[in-house]
Amino acid sequence: QVQLVESGGGLVQTxxxxxxxxxxxxxxxxxxxxxWFRQAPGKEREFVAAISWGGGTTSYADSVKxxxxxxxxxxxxxxxxxxxxxxxEDTAVYYCTAANQRLVFTTRNFGxxxxxxxxxxxx
Numbered sequence: 530q531v532q533l534v535e536s537g538g539g540l541v542q543t544x545x546x547x548x549x550x551x552x553x554x555x556x557x558x559x560x561x562x563x564x565w566f567r568q569a570p571g572k573e574r575e576f577v578a579a580i581s582w583g584g585g586t587t588s589y590a591d592s593v594k595x596x597x598x599x600x601x602x603x604x605x606x607x608x609x610x611x612x613x614x615x616x617x618e619d620t621a622v623y624y625c626t627a628a629n630q631r632l633v634f635t636t637r638n639f640g641x642x643x644x645x646x647x648x649x650x651x652x
Contacts, residue, residue: 531555531641533625538646549610551625559603562628562635565610567621581634588636615650622647
């Protein structure tokens with residue numbers, strides 16, 4: 530099992546930027562796809578972005594393409610989500626997640642979750 534701790538959320542104005550971080554511990558971080566999901570009030574949790582174990586493959590939701598960038602530092606066991614040009618509709622709790630299987634790229638099969646960090650974008 531892996532433990533995930535997110536940080537970096539906060540309140541920002543429309544058009545602003547935030548960088549989320551997720552520190553992982555408990556298993557071989559560098560062997561697993563990592564992802565970010567978000568959940569807005571009254572809505573289901575939705576996929577935001579994923580990055581393969583080596584960082585060579587990424588995937589993004591259409592709603593964030595061109596604005597968000599996922600990256601990872603395997604030496605620090607950390608995955609990041611750089612969020613630019615933020616919009617009020619980006620307001621949500623953002624969750625870091627780790628894939629269930631080693632060395633498999635996925636945007637769906639995640640099993641470990643952090644506690645979430647709140648991002649609020651004011652208009």
